[in-house]
Amino acid sequence: LDLVAKAFLPPSGAAVLPTPTYAMYRVVTEQRGARAIEVPRLGQADGWGLDLPAVLAAARAAQVVWLCSPNNPTGLPEPPGTVDTLLMDLAADAEANGRPAPIVVLDEAYAEFVGASLLGLRRDYPRLVVVRTASKAYALAGLRVGFAVARPDTIEAIAPYRPPGSVSTVSVAIVTAALEDDTVLEANLARVERERDRLAAGLRAAGWDVGPSVTNFLLAGFGSRDRAIDVAQGLLRRGLVPRTFGEGHPLADHLRVTVRDTDENDRLIAAAVELALPAPVAAS
Ligand SMILES: Cc1ncc(COP(=O)(O)O)c(C=O)c1O
Structure with a gap:
């Protein structure tokens, strides 16, 4: 999350946060000197889903949109089709207005609990960054291993911000073994x-x-x-x-x-x- 903010959020920029959501999106946004644009989610009765028109409108002023599904702290995934629709709308809106589409970060920290991922959507939306962690379903939070999945040019834009030696080889070895053992x-x-x-x-x-x-x-x-x-x-x-x-x-x-x-x-x-x-x- 930190690396994405560094790579894509300029100090005078802005990021959209559908709230309530994971608190760190605001922290990494504001650490960059960028503005957090909060967009309230639909209510509890609507499964805390995204307010699509409101997110789309707010994204016009933003370089980054922070999404999280299943979402922390509401505990629920976005309703089926919501993220796909948002990405299509964001791409069409950016094209119609002659500006680059925003980077969309889809935090799938809890994706294993629903057994599904939307990382395939990066094929149609090149500016999608899917973020995963070993901390939740693998219960290996102490190892501090997370990773991003995105198209090669997007990863290339993030890579220069990686601190040297940021993940220990011991952590990588243990998480790799866990990932390979169903x-x-x-x-x-x-x-x-x-x-x-x-x-x-x-x-x-x-x-x-x-x-x-x-x-x-x-x-x-x-x-x-x-x-x-x-x-x-x-x-x-x-x-x-x-x-x-x-x-x-x-x-x-x-x-x-x-x-x-x-x-x-x-x-x-x-x-x-x-x-x-x-x-x-x-x-x-
Ligand atoms: C939605 C979400 N993303 C990312 C994280 C970060 O997990 P970690 O820093 O342990 O990889 C958390 C942890 O609470 C989370 O809830």
């Missing part, structure tokens, strides 16, 4: 799916409004920011760290939690149950 992915996906369903059921039983998720995290709504903060503090006191969203964020009344191993998920469920109980009345 059983690693199968086992991880089965574990996440099983634990995600169990965790979601446990949290719902404790009164949490847990939304659907195809990823290794769950997003839960609490109806008000105060309640979300109360629950977050209760969890923190028990050594559990949820993702909170700041005031003014469209998910300010939500928390995001990661699906972890069985014992850790049990701890979270137990904490949610405790926090749902009425506070004990002090003895007089």
Whole structure:
């Protein structure tokens, strides 16, 4: 993400962020001195999908469009056909107005969880950069390996920004072995799916409004920011760290939690149950 921002975002430039989405897109955009143009996604009832006309309009002023499917923190993929349509519209709009089409970054950090990728779309949209990571479905976040798939001339434009020795040979060797062994992915996906369903059921039983998720995290709504903060503090006191969203964020009344191993998920469920109980009345 950082390299794409360096390669394609000039300091006076702009990037489109369909929000809510992964927080780092804004960070790497603003680190370049470029402007983040937030475009609200459709609501929860519409699966947090892209508002296509609004993204298209905003992209006229931008060099980069940040897409993420399945999206963090909403936990859902774009509805089928959405990204394809957007790319077609972006290309047609740029051509009609005589300007280069924007670079579209499609972050597929969670793509393995849906078993599908849109990286084939780079054939029709040459300025597509698909980004992947070993951190999620391969559960190898500590190795710090991610990569981009794009057409050769696009990769050539990114390559000069790679710091020397940015990925260790040890990390590359381990991730390569994991990528080549289908059983690693199968086992991880089965574990996440099983634990995600169990965790979601446990949290719902404790009164949490847990939304659907195809990823290794769950997003839960609490109806008000105060309640979300109360629950977050209760969890923190028990050594559990949820993702909170700041005031003014469209998910300010939500928390995001990661699906972890069985014992850790049990701890979270137990904490949610405790926090749902009425506070004990002090003895007089
Ligand atoms: C959508 C998305 N992209 C990229 C990343 C970055 O993962 P990493 O830096 O571990 O490769 C994350 C991690 O949370 C993410 O949610």
